[in-house]
Amino acid sequence: MRKMIGTFLLFILFLSAISIPFAQTDAATEKVYHVKLNKEVEKGLHAYLKRSFKEAEEAGAKMVILEINTNGGFVDAAGEIGKLMDETKPEIIAYINYKALSAGAYIALHAEKIYMSPNGKIGAAQVIEGASGNAAEDKAHSFWVAEMKSAAESHGRNPDYAIAMAEPSIEMPQYRAPVGKLLTLTASEAEEVGYSKGTVSSIQEILQLNGLEKAEIVETNVTFTEGIARFITHPIVVPILLSIAGLGLVVELYSPGFGVPGTMALSALLLFFFGHLIAGLAGYETLILFIIGIVLIVLEFFLAGGIAGLLGAVAIVVSIILAGANPVFMAYSVLIAIAVAVSGMVIIMKFFGRKLHLLNKVILMDSTDTESGYVSNVNRVELLGKKAMTITPLRPSGTIDMEGERIDVVSQGSYIDRGKHVIIVKVEGSRIVVREFEEKGENE
Structure with a gap:
């Protein structure tokens, strides 16, 4: 009996011994995804984060650590990223490694926990118009302040500090934010007001604080596309x-x-x-609309009227705007x-x-000017002062004879009968003006 009990105990010890490595292996298979958010917050960033969060979710990751170092960017892109973070199943922790300003601060507030490096900063989140560099109009500003407040409240943080990050009229002198200045919190100040869970120097410290020091860290990087x-x-x-x-x-x-x-x-x-x-x-519909526009413009070379070209240009412009x-x-x-x-x-x-x-x-590029060798009319200035005889009545236009040459002329306005002496008083290109000339009493 004792021999059987001893054998049974040895068997239990054996099972315990061989189960320890498997237990350690199971712990080691816990995955934590490390995703970097740096440079400017823009729409292209959303595709990278969406792909990274989806990979983490499909791999059954316990946590996603979003390492943030950005001066901010565009609020519409930040809004999409914040919504994406809220819809992601694994816990997202923001690690502010130096700075999370403007849109970066808004994104950090959507994380379930925030940790900061010793020199980390968060805040300065006023909406700026890209074209002018000035503060946005009241409507956009009011919306953004409400967004910052909502982001803080959604994860149990005091919204007053988030509002002060976006609204310069709020005074917080204890954090060097007088009236007219936006609030920016250092690592220690963020920890003091409950925005940061702690000041750390590495990703490994965050894992230790969350009981995941043995987890496998999976790095994600921006792909070429x-x-x-x-x-x-x-x-x-x-x-x-x-x-x-x-x-x-x-x-x-x-x-x-x-x-x-x-x-x-x-x-x-x-x-x-x-x-x-x-x-x-x-979407592909914008690309299809663009192709239709190109086809219409090509058809314009074969069709009259200009309608196809106009519709094609409109289609191209609309497709670009919708893209x-x-x-x-x-x-x-x-x-x-x-x-x-x-x-x-x-x-x-x-x-x-x-x-x-x-x-x-x-376009007709050639001009028939004198410099190019073209002459529209002979300007016969040598006829000025010459005398001739009318061979037709001038009413006021008619024909004169000058030394056997028939010349079309006009009178100065009065009627001149046939067979009268005239003198040429003006030459304007093809227009030759005459007046009646009296032999007696007229100086030549």
Whole structure:
């Protein structure tokens, strides 16, 4: 009996011993995704974060650590990212590694927990108009303040500090934010007001504080296509790309065959739509509308009336505007591109018009001036003062005979009968003016 009990205990110890490595392996299989948010917050960033969060969710990750270091960006992009974070199942922790300003602060507030590096900062989140660099109008500003407040409240944070980050009229002197200045919290101040869970120096410290020190860290990086999308959808790049396309098309239209300008324009447009498709801003319907516009413009070369070309141009402009996230911004970008194209066309017509193929077919470039060897009428100034005889009545036009040469003339206004002496008093090209000449009493 004792032998059986001893054998049983040895068996239990054996099972316990072999189960320890498996238990450690199970703990090690817990995954934490490390996602970096740096540079500017724009629409292209959304595609990268969406893909990263989806991968983390499908892998059963316990947590996503979103490392933030940004000066901010565009509020519409930040709003989409905040919504994406709220819909993601794994817990998202924001690690502010240096700064989360403006739109970056808003994104950080959507995380369930915030940790900051010793030199980290969060705040300064007022809406700025991109074109002027000034504070946004009251409507947009009021909306953004409400968004900051809601983001703080949704994760149990005191909204007063979030509001002060976006509203300069709120005074918080204890955090160096007098009236007229936006609130920006340091790492220690953010921890003091309950915005930060702690000040850490590495991702590993965050894992230790959350009991995941043995978890596997999975790094996600921006793919090549996502990098292109982020670059192409940047608000500064978009109008430049469209301007290149417009100018390239203008030069190509005035050049023989299809060459570098046309290739440049086509490449710019393809890049534009490619970037916006990858970023999730444009659908295939916008690309189809663009292709329809191109087809209509090509048909204009074979159809009369100009309607096909006009509809094609409208279709292209509408497709470009619909491809962007902000129709107003896209409309401004299109206007800039049109202005660049028109300026280019004026320069081409002024300085290079005679050398370009299509321009010579569309516009009459030759002028029949004297410098080019053309003479519209012989200006016979040598006839001034000469005398002649009318061979027809002048009523007031008629014909005179001058030394055997018949010349069409007009009188100064009075009727002159046939067979009268006249003197030529004015020559204006083909118009020769005469008056009656009396032999007696007239000085020659």
